[in-house]
Amino acid sequence: MNGRWAVGLVAGSGTPSERIAAELRRRIVAGELALGARVPSTRRITREWGVAMATATKVLNRLRDEGLVRAVPGVGTVVAGKPAPAAGRSREPQRVSPRASQRMAERMPEQAPEPASRREARPEAESTGARRVRAGGERDLTRERIVATALRVADQEGLTALSMRRVATDLGVATMSLYRHVPGKDDLLRLMMDVAFxxxxxxxxxxxxxxxxxxxxxxxxxxxxxxxxxxxxxxxxxxxxxxxxxxxxxxxxxxxxxxxxxxxxxxxxxxxxxxxxxxxxxxxxxxxxxxxxxxxLSAEEWMDRVEGEDHERLTADPERFPMFDAMNRGPEIxxxxxxxxxxxxxxxxxxxxxxxxxxxxxxxxxxxxxxxx
Known part of the structure; x- marks a missing residue:
């Protein structure tokens, strides 16, 4: 995507996160991003569209709420489904067929579609963009549940995706209700640290x-x-x-x-x-x-791609890089x-x-x- 097109997209109607989400949604519908394919990370979104990290996080959260993408530990955020057709579109997106799910699971087991029980438990987005509070959600809210949810978000998506609002969304409660149990994000991180150790x-x-x-x-x-x-x-x-x-x-x-x-x-x-x-x-x-x-690319795949070029650069002049030249001639390190x-x-x-x-x-x-x- 060239910079001019990206700037033009952000300059359109709606909030930046809505416009970027719409573009990624279009790519999923068009098949440019196939089922199981990685979607742009928050860091890549900030680079391509010139937006803040918080906006990039909102984009992925929006697509995740719609059931179009999901986080896979060790892989990133991947396509999980396609939106329903415009005519008679329901709030629930189209899901991966059982056969496609099996193929995806055989290729990458951790990318299997999200269980239906969890999807049904996820609250729907209201027309105002707010979230309905789950029945009994705040009544059953505890510090332990908050920390466990925060750990899951950080482990799967990194600290950039972690916020009090995100934790509240995953728990299906109002954001302010978290502060009755945890004073703020710094305190939440301290509790997460202690649990991890x-x-x-x-x-x-x-x-x-x-x-x-x-x-x-x-x-x-x-x-x-x-x-x-x-x-x-x-x-x-x-x-x-x-x-x-x-x-x-x-x-x-x-x-x-x-x-x-x-x-x-x-x-x-x-x-x-x-x-x-x-x-x-x-x-x-x-x-x-x-x-x-x-x-x-994994670390090994990345090294395989750049190793030849970098080694040539460092060993082409043995007088300047005699140690690299010698190591390159020896056993693998x-x-x-x-x-x-x-x-x-x-x-x-x-x-x-x-x-x-x-x-x-x-x-x-x-x-x-x-x-x-």
């Missing part, structure tokens, strides 16, 4: 070996960030949020270092530095998910997130071991064989 508790009892204890904490954190890709970007090590289940990780790390000859400052710094390393690397989980949604996590964690633990050894503490030094890794 609490889902995977640290094993008991703590390891007696300090290195095994720190490695256990780091691996649990890595699994938590992988399960919730948005989480790492919300963490701060300069202005930490008081989340008890998250604080237990620092408590455990300091505890396994106690009695090794380190000062309180050294134990705290070692614990937080290791956690910061894990978090800093885990930030790329969300970035990779967004990049895959934007490009439609794994620079994936898992490999970087394993390497970085081991080297940090090696360094902490040397510090313990310098302080005369027990159990210091390099782990067996680590010097050769």
């Amino acid at each position: 609490g889902e995977q508790p640290l094993p008991e009892p703590p390891a007696s070996d300090w290195r095994e204890g720190l490695e256990t904490v780091a691996r649990v954190q890595w699994r938590i960030y992988r399960r919730h890709p948005w989480l790492a970007s919300t963490m701060s090590f300069t202005r930490p949020v008081l989340a008890p289940d998250a604080a237990l990780h620092t408590e455990r790390s300091i505890a396994v270092l106690a009695g090794r000859g380190l000062s309180w400052e050294e134990m705290a710094q070692a614990s937080v530095a290791l956690a910061a390393f894990v978090c800093g690397l885990a930030v790329h989980f969300e970035r990779e998910a967004q990049a895959e949604q934007d490009s439609g 794994d620079l994936g997130l898992e490999a970087l996590f394993e390497f970085g964690m081991a080297r940090m633990l090696d360094g902490i071991g040397l510090l313990i050894e310098q302080r005369g503490g027990e159990g210091g030094g390099l782990a067996r064989g680590s010097a050769n890794k």
Whole structure:
């Protein structure tokens, strides 16, 4: 889509989100976006139409409310159905046929159409654009339900899709009713963080070996960030949020270092530095998910596409890039997130071991064989 056409579209009648949604709806009807195909992400919508992220989010929310698209974890937002014909059109969109559903499920199981029971439970949009409150929705509303819904939205669609209004919409309640249970979005994020860390508790009892204890904490954190890709970007090590289940990780790390000859400052710094390393690397989980949604390519597919051109650029001048030239001639090197996590964690633990050894503490030094890794 060229920039001039996009600007002309936004300059038409109706709100920007309505006009962009209408264009995407047209593409779905015309078959330009087939069933199961990825639709433009919020980031791509902001680029193509020059609108704010909030507007792009409204576009996808509108299409999702109509049943035309749905979010698929690890894939993005995909086409789920087509609108009914203009004549006698009902509010309920046309759905994927059973045979088409089966074909889609065989090709990508997680893209199977949404169960009818869930569709029936979704409130319809009124003519004013407001949502009907589900019967008993506010009466049954709890902080736990709010946090669980927010976690689902963030896990499936990222933090850009998360708002108090979106959570209220999914719960079928008025937005203001959420504030009786959660003061605001910042508080909601803190509660989500605590639940995410609490889902995977640290094993008991703590390891007696300090290195095994720190490695256990780091691996649990890595699994938590992988399960919730948005989480790492919300963490701060300069202005930490008081989340008890998250604080237990620092408590455990300091505890396994106690009695090794380190000062309180050294134990705290070692614990937080290791956690910061894990978090800093885990930030790329969300970035990779967004990049895959934007490009439609996995990390491996993207590398296969650009590898030849980039390698030629870096190895065409071996005098300027002698190390790249040498590496290109050697065996394949794994620079994936898992490999970087394993390497970085081991080297940090090696360094902490040397510090313990310098302080005369027990159990210091390099782990067996680590010097050769």
